[in-house]
Amino acid sequence: MDDLSLSISAPSGHGLLVVSIGDLAATATDAVVNAANAELRGGGGVDGALHRAAGPMLLPAGRDIVARRGPLSAGEAVITPGFNLPARHVIHAVGPIWRGGMHGEPQELAAAHANSLRLAAEHGLVRVAFPAISCGSYGYPPELAAPIALAEAVRGLRAGLVREMRFVLHGQAMLAVWRVAFQALAGQLARGHAPDDGQTNA
Numbered sequence: 001m002d003d004l005s006l007s008i009s010a011p012s013g014h015g016l017l018v019v020s021i022g023d024l025a026a027t028a029t030d031a032v033v034n035a036a037n038a039e040l041r042g043g044g045g046v047d048g049a050l051h052r053a054a055g056p057m058l059l060p061a062g063r064d065i066v067a068r069r070g071p072l073s074a075g076e077a078v079i080t081p082g083f084n085l086p087a088r089h090v091i092h093a094v095g096p097i098w099r100g101g102m103h104g105e106p107q108e109l110a111a112a113h114a115n116s117l118r119l120a121a122e123h124g125l126v127r128v129a130f131p132a133i134s135c136g137s138y139g140y141p142p143e144l145a146a147p148i149a150l151a152e153a154v155r156g157l158r159a160g161l162v163r164e165m166r167f168v169l170h171g172q173a174m175l176a177v178w179r180v181a182f183q184a185l186a187g188q189l190a191r192g193h194a195p196d197d198g199q200t201n202a
Helices: 045-054 058-068 105-122 142-157 172-190
Strands: 003-011 013-021 031-036 076-082 089-094 128-129 164-171
Touching: 003 089, 003 142, 003 172, 013 142, 013 172, 031 045, 045 058, 076 105, 089 105, 105 128, 105 142, 142 164, 142 172, 164 172
Parallel strands: 013 164, 031 089, 031 128, 128 164
Antiparallel strands: 003 013, 076 089
16 A cells, blocks of 8 residues: 555644545545646646546636736635536645745745645635645656645644645655655654754755
Protein backbone atom coordinates (compact mmCIF):
# COMPACT_ATOMS: atom_id res chain seq x y z
CA MET A 1 0.00 0.00 0.00
CA ASP A 2 1.57 3.31 -1.10
CA ASP A 3 -0.74 5.62 0.85
CA LEU A 4 0.84 7.64 3.65
CA SER A 5 -1.50 8.77 6.43
CA LEU A 6 -1.20 10.71 9.66
CA SER A 7 -3.75 11.62 12.31
CA ILE A 8 -3.60 15.29 13.37
CA SER A 9 -5.08 16.62 16.62
CA ALA A 10 -7.85 19.14 15.90
CA PRO A 11 -10.40 21.12 17.95
CA SER A 12 -13.22 18.72 17.09
CA GLY A 13 -11.24 15.50 17.42
CA HIS A 14 -8.71 14.37 14.85
CA GLY A 15 -8.03 15.32 11.25
CA LEU A 16 -6.55 13.02 8.66
CA LEU A 17 -3.65 13.83 6.33
CA VAL A 18 -3.17 11.42 3.42
CA VAL A 19 -0.63 11.32 0.58
CA SER A 20 -1.29 8.90 -2.28
CA ILE A 21 -0.93 8.25 -5.99
CA GLY A 22 -4.11 8.60 -7.98
CA ASP A 23 -6.32 10.48 -10.41
CA LEU A 24 -7.44 13.77 -8.88
CA ALA A 25 -10.25 14.12 -11.43
CA ALA A 26 -11.70 10.79 -10.26
CA THR A 27 -11.43 11.57 -6.55
CA ALA A 28 -14.80 11.59 -4.77
CA THR A 29 -14.52 14.27 -2.10
CA ASP A 30 -16.14 17.55 -1.12
CA ALA A 31 -13.66 19.54 -3.20
CA VAL A 32 -10.64 19.02 -5.38
CA VAL A 33 -8.08 21.77 -5.76
CA ASN A 34 -7.11 22.74 -9.28
CA ALA A 35 -3.60 23.99 -10.00
CA ALA A 36 -5.05 26.88 -11.97
CA ASN A 37 -3.64 29.71 -14.05
CA ALA A 38 -4.41 33.35 -13.36
CA GLU A 39 -7.14 33.55 -16.03
CA LEU A 40 -8.86 30.26 -15.03
CA ARG A 41 -8.81 29.30 -18.68
CA GLY A 42 -7.77 25.67 -18.38
CA GLY A 43 -4.49 24.25 -19.58
CA GLY A 44 -2.39 21.14 -19.39
CA GLY A 45 -1.63 18.70 -16.61
CA VAL A 46 -3.99 18.66 -13.63
CA ASP A 47 -5.80 21.78 -14.88
CA GLY A 48 -6.62 20.25 -18.26
CA ALA A 49 -7.60 16.89 -16.76
CA LEU A 50 -10.05 18.50 -14.35
CA HIS A 51 -11.60 20.64 -17.08
CA ARG A 52 -12.07 17.62 -19.34
CA ALA A 53 -13.63 15.55 -16.59
CA ALA A 54 -15.84 18.37 -15.27
CA GLY A 55 -17.37 19.04 -18.68
CA PRO A 56 -18.03 22.23 -20.64
CA MET A 57 -19.52 24.29 -17.80
CA LEU A 58 -16.31 24.65 -15.78
CA LEU A 59 -14.53 26.95 -18.23
CA PRO A 60 -17.31 29.59 -18.42
CA ALA A 61 -17.68 29.43 -14.62
CA GLY A 62 -14.05 30.44 -14.33
CA ARG A 63 -14.42 33.11 -16.99
CA ASP A 64 -17.31 34.64 -15.06
CA ILE A 65 -15.18 34.91 -11.93
CA VAL A 66 -12.31 36.55 -13.83
CA ALA A 67 -14.73 38.94 -15.54
CA ARG A 68 -16.01 40.07 -12.13
CA ARG A 69 -12.74 40.34 -10.22
CA GLY A 70 -9.88 40.19 -12.72
CA PRO A 71 -7.11 37.62 -12.99
CA LEU A 72 -5.91 35.87 -9.86
CA SER A 73 -2.50 36.48 -8.37
CA ALA A 74 -0.23 33.69 -7.20
CA GLY A 75 -1.43 32.46 -3.82
CA GLU A 76 -5.10 33.32 -4.42
CA ALA A 77 -7.97 30.83 -4.71
CA VAL A 78 -11.60 30.85 -5.83
CA ILE A 79 -14.33 28.20 -5.91
CA THR A 80 -16.74 26.83 -8.50
CA PRO A 81 -19.10 23.85 -8.66
CA GLY A 82 -17.55 20.53 -9.66
CA PHE A 83 -20.13 19.94 -12.42
CA ASN A 84 -19.47 16.43 -13.79
CA LEU A 85 -16.65 15.61 -11.37
CA PRO A 86 -17.18 13.22 -8.47
CA ALA A 87 -16.12 16.13 -6.25
CA ARG A 88 -18.87 18.63 -5.42
CA HIS A 89 -16.64 21.68 -5.88
CA VAL A 90 -13.41 22.78 -7.51
CA ILE A 91 -11.16 25.20 -5.64
CA HIS A 92 -8.94 26.94 -8.19
CA ALA A 93 -5.61 27.89 -6.60
CA VAL A 94 -2.89 29.74 -8.46
CA GLY A 95 0.58 28.59 -7.48
CA PRO A 96 3.80 30.50 -8.14
CA ILE A 97 6.05 30.04 -11.14
CA TRP A 98 9.46 28.98 -9.87
CA ARG A 99 12.10 31.67 -10.43
CA GLY A 100 14.81 30.41 -8.13
CA GLY A 101 12.99 30.74 -4.81
CA MET A 102 14.01 34.30 -3.97
CA HIS A 103 10.96 36.07 -5.38
CA GLY A 104 8.32 35.13 -2.82
CA GLU A 105 7.56 31.70 -4.28
CA PRO A 106 7.53 29.85 -0.92
CA GLN A 107 5.14 32.38 0.61
CA GLU A 108 2.88 32.29 -2.46
CA LEU A 109 2.81 28.49 -2.44
CA ALA A 110 1.91 28.46 1.25
CA ALA A 111 -0.81 31.04 0.59
CA ALA A 112 -2.30 28.95 -2.25
CA HIS A 113 -2.79 26.07 0.18
CA ALA A 114 -3.93 28.21 3.11
CA ASN A 115 -6.45 30.18 1.03
CA SER A 116 -7.84 26.98 -0.45
CA LEU A 117 -8.42 25.57 3.02
CA ARG A 118 -10.07 28.78 4.18
CA LEU A 119 -12.43 28.66 1.18
CA ALA A 120 -13.27 25.05 1.99
CA ALA A 121 -14.11 25.99 5.57
CA GLU A 122 -16.25 28.94 4.47
CA HIS A 123 -18.32 26.58 2.29
CA GLY A 124 -18.60 23.82 4.87
CA LEU A 125 -16.39 21.39 2.93
CA VAL A 126 -14.60 18.92 5.19
CA ARG A 127 -12.75 16.60 2.75
CA VAL A 128 -10.40 18.25 0.25
CA ALA A 129 -7.93 16.76 -2.24
CA PHE A 130 -4.92 18.66 -3.57
CA PRO A 131 -2.43 18.07 -6.37
CA ALA A 132 1.24 18.99 -6.08
CA ILE A 133 0.62 22.66 -6.86
CA SER A 134 3.28 24.34 -9.05
CA CYS A 135 5.35 21.14 -9.36
CA GLY A 136 4.47 20.59 -13.03
CA SER A 137 4.89 23.17 -15.76
CA TYR A 138 5.47 25.96 -13.18
CA GLY A 139 8.76 24.27 -12.29
CA TYR A 140 8.66 24.34 -8.49
CA PRO A 141 11.09 21.68 -7.20
CA PRO A 142 8.93 19.01 -5.51
CA GLU A 143 11.47 18.49 -2.72
CA LEU A 144 11.00 22.16 -1.76
CA ALA A 145 7.25 22.30 -2.39
CA ALA A 146 6.30 19.20 -0.39
CA PRO A 147 7.36 20.50 3.07
CA ILE A 148 5.46 23.75 2.47
CA ALA A 149 2.29 21.98 1.33
CA LEU A 150 2.39 19.47 4.17
CA ALA A 151 3.01 22.16 6.80
CA GLU A 152 -0.01 24.12 5.57
CA ALA A 153 -2.06 20.92 5.64
CA VAL A 154 -1.18 20.36 9.29
CA ARG A 155 -2.01 23.97 10.15
CA GLY A 156 -5.38 23.71 8.43
CA LEU A 157 -6.24 20.41 10.09
CA ARG A 158 -5.16 21.65 13.52
CA ALA A 159 -7.31 24.77 13.05
CA GLY A 160 -10.30 22.59 12.18
CA LEU A 161 -10.70 24.13 8.72
CA VAL A 162 -11.18 20.66 7.21
CA ARG A 163 -11.28 17.13 8.61
CA GLU A 164 -9.47 15.32 5.81
CA MET A 165 -6.77 16.66 3.52
CA ARG A 166 -5.47 14.42 0.79
CA PHE A 167 -2.62 15.01 -1.64
CA VAL A 168 -3.23 13.02 -4.83
CA LEU A 169 0.03 12.72 -6.75
CA HIS A 170 0.98 11.51 -10.21
CA GLY A 171 3.56 8.73 -10.32
CA GLN A 172 5.96 6.91 -8.03
CA ALA A 173 8.74 9.46 -8.50
CA MET A 174 6.60 12.28 -7.08
CA LEU A 175 5.39 10.04 -4.27
CA ALA A 176 8.99 9.18 -3.37
CA VAL A 177 9.81 12.87 -2.95
CA TRP A 178 6.72 13.50 -0.84
CA ARG A 179 7.43 10.40 1.25
CA VAL A 180 10.71 11.97 2.44
CA ALA A 181 8.93 15.19 3.44
CA PHE A 182 6.04 13.25 5.00
CA GLN A 183 8.37 11.16 7.15
CA ALA A 184 10.25 14.26 8.26
CA LEU A 185 6.93 15.89 9.19
CA ALA A 186 5.80 12.83 11.15
CA GLY A 187 9.07 12.91 13.08
CA GLN A 188 8.68 16.61 13.90
CA LEU A 189 5.14 16.10 15.16
CA ALA A 190 6.13 13.06 17.20
CA ARG A 191 8.74 15.21 18.97
CA GLY A 192 6.15 17.89 19.65
CA HIS A 193 7.65 20.36 17.21
CA ALA A 194 5.78 22.67 14.84
CA PRO A 195 5.94 21.49 11.23
CA ASP A 196 8.98 22.84 9.39
CA ASP A 197 7.98 24.07 5.94
CA GLY A 198 11.59 24.60 4.89
CA GLN A 199 10.96 28.17 3.73
CA THR A 200 14.10 29.52 5.34
CA ASN A 201 16.09 27.23 3.03
CA ALA A 202 14.13 27.88 -0.16
